Amino acid sequence: MSGPRDWSVAEPRRRGIARRILPAALAFVVVLGGVAYLRGDLQELIGTAPGSPRSAPATHHVYRETGPVDARCDTLPADPDADVRKTLNALSRCLDRMWTATLAEADVDYERPDEVRLVAAPGEAACGVDDYDWAGVYCPDRRVVNVLVEEEQALSTMFTLAHEYAHHVQEISGIADQQGAEVFDEAWSRRLELQADCLAAVTLRGVDSRVLENQLLLAEGETDAADDQAESYRRSHGSGASSAAWIARGKRGGKVASCNTWGAPADEVS
Ligand SMILES: [Zn+2]
Structure with missing residues (x-):
């Protein structure tokens, strides 16, 4: 395949326990053009394949030029569940502040999302994935950024908001830009999604410890695909074990560089 193409991934929310307690599935839609495809072995040879530490996404300057993210959010309501929209709006402003300061270290001008849309139903999303x-x-x-707001689900929606913000950062910084040689497939999607999980953890690690504890429990509790939707989610977003591992890395490392999924071996983004 070659030439311009639209890429659309919107996955089902997790089923079973995860769905009952905290629907935490994340979706990402990205439009990319001019993607050139080379054979995998040739990419390995020239070092541009995702997973190569020499690939363009793995060597982006933000990894070298940014330090620990100042992950505090003093303006959050004391009880995040009391008014989930209020909580998410406060967190949104904190995420803007964190990413403005962090990306400035790498001379990347942060621009807020044009809109943070807190929706009650998927049909209210801005990009037609209802x-x-x-x-x-x-x-x-x-x-x-669109987040489905569910009452008394503040912790999981806070993670979702930070994850979608991470996609915004990937977009404006160009971290995941296609350079022409990377294969754009499910493995690419997993690197993108697991990086967003990790970056979400970087920004949430000092906000409210329960958010990441909750997310880690969800991810670690995910079992092998129980049905086609779960399997589809795993293929595009990575396994629960991979997600938990990258969340832990982001929480521990606290930097964008802690989240370089683009240079990670395949078994870490499975
Ligand atoms: Zn995502």
Whole structure:
């Protein structure tokens, strides 16, 4: 395949226990053009394949030029569940502040998402993915963060918001830009999604410890695919074990560089 192509991933929310307690599935839609495809072995040879430490996404300057993210959010309501929208709006402003300061270290001008849309139903999303059962979605063309707000689910929606913000950062910084040689497939999607999980952990690690504890429990509790939707989610977003591992890395490392999924071996992004 070659030439311009639209890429759309919108996955089902997790089923079973995870769905009952915290629907935490994340969705991402990105439009990319001019993707050139080379054979995998040739990419390995020239070092541009995702997974090569020499690939363009793995060597982006933000990894070298940014330090620990100042992950505090003093303006959050004491009880995050009391008014989930209020909580998410406060967190949104904190995420803007964190990413402005961090990206400035690498001379990247942070621009807020054009809109942070807190929706009550998927049909209210800005990028036309209302036929999917998603918890969050980022529209890169319009730069809109959408989060499905569910009452008394503040912890999981806070993670979703930070994850979609991470997609916004991937977009405006160009971290995951296609350079022409990377294969754009499910493995690419997993690197993108697991990086967003990790970056979400970087920004949430000092906000409210329960958010990441909760997310780690969810991820670690995910079992092998129980049905086609779960399997589809795993293929595009990575396994629960991989997600937990990258969340732990982000929490521990606290930097963008802690989240370089683009240079990680395949078994870490499975
Ligand atoms: Zn995502």
